[in-house]
Amino acid sequence: MPKKATAQETALKSVRKMLASGKLKPGQQIIQDALASRLGVSRVPVREALKTLQAEGRVIHDPHRGYFVAELNAEDLSEIYHLRSILEDEAIRIGVPKATPADVVAIKGFHDEGLAAAAKGDVNQMATLNRKFHMAIYRLCNEERLITMIENLWDSLDAYRVLFLTDSSNRERTNDDHAQMIQAVKQKDVKESLKIQSAHREHALKTIKHLLSAFAQTD
């Protein structure tokens, strides 16, 4: 049986979910007491969960003032996407040549599930599967630390990803790109994989920046 998780572990999971779903919004203060009683635990494990998120850059800690959900400006977004391109390109260079037919089937599986979610209009599920799809490709490189870093970067963008997938044209484009990507991986074509991924990212960055500046005006 899976042994019981500690309060801090469940707290961390919950807060991650709240960040991803937008229940906690960028810039917002996280009142420890409110969060703790919401989760039915004391403030101590909540604080430990927040410390982890702070180290990952997802929340900002201002001593004696508290924890705030990290806010990304256009420059931050550029930096994160830049880091993603550096690390993801490397993961592809190492991993794609090693892709087995079974790997391709697994990757295609996530794509197919994603299409189903898209048909049902379940944006949250789409986001989850989109991530699984891409991470399955990066995981081919088999370098644990590299993979973890890429995951952290994706985490930082969680709050902004929902924004992106809200637009149906983005959803369509995403699915098209994925289909192309599967072909490239299947053929172990590193160069083509890099090209598709890069275009995919650039489009997302541009769109999110655009949405962000539109959003900023209404503040």
Next chain:
Amino acid sequence: MPKKATAQETALKSVRKMLASGKLKPGQQIIQDALASRLGVSRVPVREALKTLQAEGRVIHDPHRGYFVAELNAEDLSEIYHLRSILEDEAIRIGVPKATPADVVAIKGFHDEGLAAAAKGDVNQMATLNRKFHMAIYRLCNEERLITMIENLWDSLDAYRVLFLTDSSNRERTNDDHAQMIQAVKQKDVKESLKIQSAHREHALKTIKHLLSAFAQTD
């Protein structure tokens, strides 16, 4: 005036120092109570400091068993050096072309101080200045997140760096490499900078791996 640090902040600093100096050794359990009374604080802020280090991968947390100093095997070392090369190369590509004469003077300053420390045989001071030297170069890229990631990777290697600098031939070689590097940066020669840095890292990795396997036999 600089406002008073919180207990968790001072605890974090202290533990970092203990990890870097080898007072806390890889694999060793960190007894929270002992550490807390040593630092004159309660266990709560100590645990928060450890959470941060856990997120950075410098300690391992095993629920209900405790925190242990992270141990790196040969594979971990390879991965970390691999990540370093990816990120540091990028920092050089972006930063070196932007180096101003003032930057070069500052970088050379760390090198000169390092030579002085070497003459005095102060290995700890050498390690500190070695790091300042390299980070000053990486900082030229001006990408905050990229720099932070590189710093984290250097942190992970702290416990093993002392090992490396204990050998006088490594210290000499390090100083020679630095002198060459300063020339390359001064001339804004990206290609040459990359070459020197890469050789520098490869040498260190090989040496540390060698020392590690020699060390493992005595366990």
Next chain:
DNA sequence: CAGTCAAACTTTGTATAAAAAGTTTTTATT
């Protein structure tokens, strides 16, 4: 004598409460 169980012990995990810092509101003064 090896293996298992239970009690004693150690260490971690979390709740609670008190202390410290920061923020807001109120009151007093010019």
Next chain:
DNA sequence: AATAAAAACTTTTTATACAAAGTTTGACTG
């Protein structure tokens, strides 16, 4: 009415205490 000081309030930070889990020791059993 505007500003400054102080009081009230909120929230964070840390110490303490208790609960829970893991480890060790030693007695008992086959």
